[in-house]
Amino acid sequence: xxxxPRITGSRRRGGSQAWWGLLALPAxxxxxxxxxxxxxxxxxxxFMDPTPGLDNYVRFAQTPSGVRSLFETLGMSALxxxxxxxxxxxxxxxxxxxxxxxxxxxxxxxLFPAGVNLLVRTFALQVVLRDTGIINQLLLxxxxxxxxxxxxxxxxxxxxxxxxxLLPYMVLPVYSVMRxxxxxxxxxxxxxxxxxxxxxxxVFLPMSLPGLYAGGLIVFVAGLGFYVxxxxxxxxxxxxxxxQYTADYxxxxxxxxxxxxxxxxxxVTLTTLATAARVLKVGEILRQSFxxxx
Amino acid sequence: xTTRSWQWLWRACAVLTAAILLAPILVVxxxxxxxxxxxxxxxxxxxxxxxxxLLTNPQWTLRIPVSVETALATAVLxxxxxxxxxxxxxxxxxxxxxxxxxxxxxPLVVPIIDLAVGDYFVWALGWQVGxxxxxxSLAGTVPGLVLAHTVLAFPFPFLTVSTSLTTVxxxxxxxxxxxxxxxxxxxQKITLPLIRTGVITGAIFAFLTSWDEVVVASFLASPRVxxxxxxxxxxxxxxxxPAAAAISSVLLAAAVxxxxxxxxxxxxxxxxxxxxxxxxxxxxxxxxxVVAATS
Amino acid sequence: xxxxxxxxLTKVYGDKVxxxxxxxxxxxxxxxxxxxxxxxxxxxxxxxxxxFLQPDxxxxxxxxxxxxxxxxxxxxxxxxxxxxxxxxxxxxGQNIAFGLEQRRFIRKEITKxxxxxxxxxxxxxxxSRRPAELSGGQQQRVALARALVFKPQLLLLDESLSALxxxxxxxxxxxxxxxxxxxxxxxxxxxxxxxEALTMSDRVAVMRDGRIVQLDTPSNVYRAPVDDFVAxxxxxxxxxxxxxxxxxxxxxxxDLGDGIILPVPTDRPVQVGDTLTVAIRPEDIELAPARxxxxxxxxxxxxxxxxxxxxxxxxxxxxxxIRVRRPNTAGVKNGVAVxxxxxxxxDSSAALVLA
Numbered sequence: 001x002x003x004x005p006r007i008t009g010s011r012r013r014g015g016s017q018a019w020w021g022l023l024a025l026p027a028x029x030x031x032x033x034x035x036x037x038x039x040x041x042x043x044x045x046x047f048m049d050p051t052p053g054l055d056n057y058v059r060f061a062q063t064p065s066g067v068r069s070l071f072e073t074l075g076m077s078a079l080x081x082x083x084x085x086x087x088x089x090x091x092x093x094x095x096x097x098x099x100x101x102x103x104x105x106x107x108x109x110x111l112f113p114a115g116v117n118l119l120v121r122t123f124a125l126q127v128v129l130r131d132t133g134i135i136n137q138l139l140l141x142x143x144x145x146x147x148x149x150x151x152x153x154x155x156x157x158x159x160x161x162x163x164x165x166l167l168p169y170m171v172l173p174v175y176s177v178m179r180x181x182x183x184x185x186x187x188x189x190x191x192x193x194x195x196x197x198x199x200x201x202x203v204f205l206p207m208s209l210p211g212l213y214a215g216g217l218i219v220f221v222a223g224l225g226f227y228v229x230x231x232x233x234x235x236x237x238x239x240x241x242x243x244q245y246t247a248d249y250x251x252x253x254x255x256x257x258x259x260x261x262x263x264x265x266x267x268v269t270l271t272t273l274a275t276a277a278r279v280l281k282v283g284e285i286l287r288q289s290f291x292x293x294x
Numbered sequence: 295x296t297t298r299s300w301q302w303l304w305r306a307c308a309v310l311t312a313a314i315l316l317a318p319i320l321v322v323x324x325x326x327x328x329x330x331x332x333x334x335x336x337x338x339x340x341x342x343x344x345x346x347x348l349l350t351n352p353q354w355t356l357r358i359p360v361s362v363e364t365a366l367a368t369a370v371l372x373x374x375x376x377x378x379x380x381x382x383x384x385x386x387x388x389x390x391x392x393x394x395x396x397x398x399x400x401p402l403v404v405p406i407i408d409l410a411v412g413d414y415f416v417w418a419l420g421w422q423v424g425x426x427x428x429x430x431s432l433a434g435t436v437p438g439l440v441l442a443h444t445v446l447a448f449p450f451p452f453l454t455v456s457t458s459l460t461t462v463x464x465x466x467x468x469x470x471x472x473x474x475x476x477x478x479x480x481x482q483k484i485t486l487p488l489i490r491t492g493v494i495t496g497a498i499f500a501f502l503t504s505w506d507e508v509v510v511a512s513f514l515a516s517p518r519v520x521x522x523x524x525x526x527x528x529x530x531x532x533x534x535x536p537a538a539a540a541i542s543s544v545l546l547a548a549a550v551x552x553x554x555x556x557x558x559x560x561x562x563x564x565x566x567x568x569x570x571x572x573x574x575x576x577x578x579x580x581x582x583x584v585v586a587a588t589s
Numbered sequence: 590x591x592x593x594x595x596x597x598l599t600k601v602y603g604d605k606v607x608x609x610x611x612x613x614x615x616x617x618x619x620x621x622x623x624x625x626x627x628x629x630x631x632x633x634x635x636x637x638x639x640x641f642l643q644p645d646x647x648x649x650x651x652x653x654x655x656x657x658x659x660x661x662x663x664x665x666x667x668x669x670x671x672x673x674x675x676x677x678x679x680x681x682g683q684n685i686a687f688g689l690e691q692r693r694f695i696r697k698e699i700t701k702x703x704x705x706x707x708x709x710x711x712x713x714x715x716x717s718r719r720p721a722e723l724s725g726g727q728q729q730r731v732a733l734a735r736a737l738v739f740k741p742q743l744l745l746l747d748e749s750l751s752a753l754x755x756x757x758x759x760x761x762x763x764x765x766x767x768x769x770x771x772x773x774x775x776x777x778x779x780x781x782x783x784x785e786a787l788t789m790s791d792r793v794a795v796m797r798d799g800r801i802v803q804l805d806t807p808s809n810v811y812r813a814p815v816d817d818f819v820a821x822x823x824x825x826x827x828x829x830x831x832x833x834x835x836x837x838x839x840x841x842x843x844d845l846g847d848g849i850i851l852p853v854p855t856d857r858p859v860q861v862g863d864t865l866t867v868a869i870r871p872e873d874i875e876l877a878p879a880r881x882x883x884x885x886x887x888x889x890x891x892x893x894x895x896x897x898x899x900x901x902x903x904x905x906x907x908x909x910x911i912r913v914r915r916p917n918t919a920g921v922k923n924g925v926a927v928x929x930x931x932x933x934x935x936d937s938s939a940a941l942v943l944a
Contacts, residue, residue, distance in 0.1 A: 021386025024394060027379035027448065031397050035445045037421060038412025039404065045415060087311055094308035097301070109312035115553035116319055117506045119526050120542040124318035126530065127325065127333060127539070134321060134335045164315055187641050188674035190661035193691035193739065196300075199662075202687075206678045225405030227509055232530055243407040250411060250513070262408045269405055 039266070046263045049256030056260035066245065070264065073241045076155070076230075077223035080162045084219045085212055087163070088170030092211070095171070096178040107175075114168040122232045125161050126152060129233070157233040162226055169222065170215035177211030213280045217273075224269050242268075323546065326539035333536050344540035353525060354541065361505065361522040363436055368443040368504035373497040375444070376451030377489075383452075384459045402449050410513040413442045417514055434516030442514055443504035450503065451496025458492030491559055498552055505548070592617040592775050593638075593743060598647035600633050600799075607633045609799035610647065615775055615792075620766065622778045622786035624822060625796030631779045634796075635745050638777060640664050651742050662691070667736030667774070671748040673728045675720035681707070681731050682716030688739040706734040709768060726757045733765065737772055744769065744776040750785060762789050783823045787811060795819045816943050820868040827871065827911045828943075833863045840937075843867065845907055849886055853940045866943045871914035873939035876902060879930040886933045893927055904931060 046056050060066045095106045113121060128134045129151040136148040151157060181204065189199035227243040234240075242265040249258035325333050329341035348354045379398060383391065401409070417438050420430030432438030462485060470480045486493075508523035515524050522541065529538050591614035600608040608630045615621050623631035636642045638649055640661035648657045656664050667688075675684050682703050689699045707713055710730035720728055729749065736744060750758045750765070766789050769776050780786050786793045787807040794804040795818075803815045814820035817828050831843035831851065840854035843865060853867060879887050888906025895917075902913040902925065911933065925931055 018386065018388060021382050021388040021391075023378045024382030024386065027375040027382075027398065027452070028394055030375055031400075031445065031448070033421065034441050035401060035409070036397065038416045039408060040412070041415045042408060042412040087307075090304060090307045091311050094304050098305070098308075102305075106308055106312060109316055112549075112553055113315045113319060115502065115556070116549045117523065117542070117545045119506070119508055119523050119530070120322070120545050120549075121319060123526070123530055123538055123542055124322045127322060127335075128318045132332075137335065167311070167315065182672060182674065184670050184672055184674040185676060187639075187661070188668065188670060188676075189687070190641075191639055191664075191666060191668040192688035192735065193662050193665070194687070195662050195691075198691065203676055207676075221403055225407060227407050228527065232527075243405060246407050246411060250414065255415070259411055262405075262411045265405050266408045269403060273403060 042259045043263050043266075045255055046259035049259065056257045057264075059257060060260055060264065065240070066261070069240050069242055069245050070268070073224055073243075073265070074268070076158065076162070076241065077220050077226075079159055080166060080223045081216050081220045083159065083163045084167055084170040085216055088167055088174055088215060089208075089212060091167070092171050092175040092178055095175050110168050110171050113164070118165060118228060121165065122161060122229055125157070125164065126232060129157055129160075152233060153235040155234070158230045161229040161233045162223055165226075165229060166219045166222055169218045170212075173214040173218070174208060174211035177214075178208050181207050210280075213276075217276045217280065221269055221272055224265065224272070319546065322539050323543045326536060326543045328536050328539075331536065333539060344536045345544075347537050348540055348544070351537070354522070354537070356518075357520055357522045357525045360436060360439070360519055364439045364443060364511075364521060365501050365504040367436070367440040368447050369497045369501035371440065371444045372447040372500040372503075373451040373493060376448055376496055376500070377455045377493055379448075379452050380455035380459055380492075384456055398452050399449050401446050406446070406509045409442070409445065410510045413510055414513045417442070433514050434519050436519060438514055439511060439519075439521065440504075442510050443507055444500075446507060446510065447500035447503040450499035451493065454492040454496035454499065455489055456492075458489040462488045495556060495559055498556055502549075502552060506545075591615055592619070592652055593777070594648075594650040595634075595638070596648050596650075598634065598637060598649065599645050600630075600637060600642060601645045607799050608637070608644075611799070611801060613794060613801065613804070615777070618770075618773045618775055620769055620776045620778065620789060620791045622780055622790040622793045623796055624780055624783060624786040624793055626781060626822075628798075629796040630799035631781075631796050632747060633799075635747055635777060635779045638743070639666055639668050639745055665739075665741050666743045666745060667739070667741035668745040669729075669732045669736050669747065669749040671751060673720075673732040673749075673752075675728055675731055675735070677720055679720075680716060681712070681718050681720065681723070684720065684731060685716075685735045685738050688735065692739055702738055706738040709737075709771070710734045725753050726761060729753065729761060730764075733768065737768070737774065740772075741774065744774045746776060746778040748779055748781070751780070751782070758785070765789070787823065793823075795822050797822075812941060814868065814941060814943060817866060817868065820941065820943060825871045825912055825914070826868040826941075827874075828866050828868050829907065829940075830864065830866050833859050833861050833865060835861060843940075847907065849907065851940060852937050853942060854937055855942050857942055868941040868943055869935060869939055870941075871901070871912040872899070872916075873935050874911070874913045875934045876904075876913055876915060876925055877932050877934065878924070879932050887930055888933060890925055890927050890929050890931055893925070902931075904933060906933060 047053065049056075091106070091110065095103045098106060126133070130136075131148045131150070131152070133151070135151060136145075139145045140148065185203050185207065186199050189203040190196070194202065225243055226241070227247065230241050230244060231247075234244075242261055246258050246262040246265065249261065252258075321335060325335055325337050326344055327340050327342065328334065328337040329339035329343050330337075348358075383395060383398070414433070416429075417432040418430060420427050432441065466488070467480050467484050470484045471477070475483065506523060507521075508527050511521045512524045512527060515521065522545075526538055526541060529535055593613070593615040595611060595613040598608055598611040598613075599606070611630070611634055613621070613634075623634060625631045633642065637644050640656070640659065644657065648655055650656065651664075651666075675681075676687070679687070685703045685706055686699050689702055694702070703716060704713075707716060710733055712727060712730055712734070715723070715727070715731075720731065723731065729752075732749070746765075750761055753761060762785060778786070778789065787810075790807055792804060793807055793810050794801045795810060796802065797818055803810055803819045805813075810819060811823050814823065814826075817826070820826040820828070829843075829845055829851070831845040834842045834844045834850065836842070836859060840852060841859055841861075843851045843853055845851055851867070859865065886906060888904040888911065891903045891905050891910065894901045894903075896914075897917075899914045899916055902915065904911045904913055913933065
């Protein structure tokens with residue numbers, strides 16, 4: 001017998017698996033033409049415009065404000081990541097150990113804003129923080145201050161805004177990991193003689209770290225690319241980010257230099273991701289907390 | 295594990311955080327119902343003046359249809375491509391799958407300003423290699439906006455459909471095929487109903503992505519063809535017109551409806567499949583915010 | 590006063606009384622099993638002893654000291670969880686050392702104690718492994734070592750063997766008991782497996798609806814169950830009801846109806862005319878072709894089911910089904926077929942009188 005039924009079966013399955021793969025072709029072509037190609041164009045321009053070579057990058061390295069913006073972008077992103085980690089951890093912990101009803105309300109409070117237009121939320125913060133905004137009005141009315149406080153157009157306002165926008169991306173993975181920790185681990189620690197704070201520090205916290213790593217990576221990477229929030233809440237004279245510089249030079253028709261700054265931003269983002277993927281192995285956690293609905 | 299007082303401190307922190315997140319959004323709504331031309335809280339002289347402005351001022355009346363058309367077309371195109379890709383990637387086995395998945399998810403992590411820059415070049419000039427080229431003239435058009443937004447929205451239906459596909463029992467399809475259904479009929483009658491939740495959820499996320507997007511749109515918009523978010527962005531950089539509060543309230547209402555819908559889908563699906571309804575926290579968290587962390 | 594003294598322990602959830610005035614005392618070094626179906630309150634009782642739950646009434650004392658209101662971490666009780674709850678981010682050695690570190694032992698003593706306890710559970714050289722690299726039986730042993738290394742006053746075991754497969758479980762039962770005897774720690778073991786409870790324990794507490802129905806040695810609960818619930822909890826049983834016809838010094842005669850009488854040796858005080866229930870274990874009943882014996886209890890075989898080392902016969906007699914379990918011996922045929930008439934017989938001491 002040349003062909004046993006088993007071989008026929010496996011051959012057919014192999015054939016159908018290749019056939020299924022064809023369904024991804026339209027999307028693959030689409031992403032190559034409308035996603036990869038434009039990014040490639042930006043990188044290409046950064047080396048070719050106005051003259052071929054590294055001119056644009058040399059110019060960036062020699063401009064103090066350019067180099068400063070690189071560090072300010074990284075610094076602000078790191079700051080926001082740390083704030084989100086602390087606040088988000090406390091929040092996720094509260095959700096994890098609240099009654100189901102309160103947990104649902106708390107989760108809703110952090111998820112609902114994530115569904116609201118970022119511009120609307122930034123506008124809302126402007127309304128609260130600006131010189132004639134709600135906080136200043138209130139403080140003036142109760143005569144706690146005689147002159148308005150400068151709340152908007154500060155680094156603090158940018159940090160607050162970015163924290164508000166990014167907090168959900170910290171809370172969700174942390175909460176998701178916390179929910180997977182069997183309460184028996186903490187009970188076991190207590191049974192072995194650990195005080196509550198020790199049981200938390202030596203057992204619960206280390207076991208929930210993967211969630212913090214995953215959330216931290218998302219927040220940090222997303223923070224690097226923030227544009228609208230620093231633009232609307234930040235001080236246009238100081239603290240400028242790579243994304244803002246890119247947009248500015250594009251607006252001034254300096255295509256090559258704008259592209260170069262954009263390429264540097266892209267490089268920073270991808271380097272962060274690649275390093276994190278290698279060091280932290282976050283892929284699994286990300287899939288768990290964002291892909292694994294139901 | 296904590297004592298009672300610790301628990302309360304912890305809870306107070308959480309409530310404070312929730313308040314900081316929610317309060318500004320809720321404050322905007324009453325402020326939009328003012329007759330004065332400056333924003334104040336509490337609003338003085340209640341009126342619908344600025345909502346009327348939205349319906350009469352061409353600044354807004356021209357933008358709203360463009361935004362709606364773009365978001366709807368983006369949702370359709372992204373969901374179609376995303377569903378096909380999800381089927382291909384979960385069922386197909388071929389070399390380079392990992393790389394392709396990375397390409398499909400990359401729009402989630404690439405800084406949006408970079409895409410805006412790249413799109414700005416390509417949409418105007420088309421795809422050129424040396425003397426050979428095609429396309430171009432997409433800047434300042436609705437199709438141009440749709441194509442750019444579909445790239446950004448694509449990962450959401452791809453992810454949600456992939457997730458629901460992993461829960462589909464393949465033996466059901468084999469059973470249907472064994473009963474004589476052709477592949478298309480099998481897909482239509484068996485697979486599609488089973489992944490419907492993922493498809494609808496993905497479509498809503500895709501719609502929201504386009505509906506809220508401002509950076510790419512402001513690079514590709516022309517004075518004649520532009521979107522609502524671009525207009526708001528422009529306004530917010532210049533003035534604090536109550537019209538911005540009014541349009542924000544409208545967008546907020548839309549978000550309430552869509553997010554509410556997202557929360558309802560798993561609830562309804564559970565009921566439809568006769569599964570027990572878990573607690574609400576489970577459901578809310580199940581529909582994790584797959585919303586883009588882009589700006 | 591006993592080493593472990595539990596008085597009127599009560600736990601209420603809403604309007605459901607989970608534990609209803611539980612009383613239990615154990616001697617130093619004793620091994621006591623709490624046996625019962627799910628919902629009987631056995632796990633709740635264990636969690637109250639451990640301190641994971643606060644009782645709504647009653648008291649717990651260990652070695653003469655009331656620990657009812659002591660927080661978990663100050664109770665000095667070792668516990669082995671059903672899931673083992675080995676800390677996955679720590680090595681085996683770190684897991685075992687954890688309890689000693691909380692008690693501020695110095696490094697050298699900790700290392701020594703960890704080595705000794707690994708020796709005790711026959712896992713020498715495993716200290717630097719991660720729990721995930723161990724088999725179920727090995728994890729079980731690490732959990733036991735971790736619970737015993739700091740010399741607790743009490744060892745609690747929550748369904749600790751149920752995650753293992755049958756063969757390993759039997760082996761671990763013996764090993765666990767041996768280690769417990771060596772260490773001399775008083776142990777409370779929660780299980781729903783009656784064989785486990787019977788093989789391992791000094792005494793078995795059979796629980797139902799938040800109360801202990803019977804607390805006695807394994808052979809006594811098995812041979813002298815107080816009621817049909819206890820009898821059934823400890824394995825299959827046939828229950829026969831009858832009226833006491835006559836009695837003498839060594840027992841009484843029970844009339845089962847249809848002219849069938851059953852001599853029952855017992856020292857229990859009964860009156861002629863009392864209605865009584867006796868339980869007979871399926872494995873205690875012998876089967877024979879109907880006319881070959883003098884037994885007057887005859888029935889018809891309804892079904893025969895092979896079950897590995899035994900065969901289960903369901904026989905219709907006395908207007909009810911009686912289950913009979915006979916060992917399968919190689920080469921020996923029981924020689925009974927379905928629908929055949931058979932005589933049932935048992936040693937008169939096999940009839941267990943229920944209170």
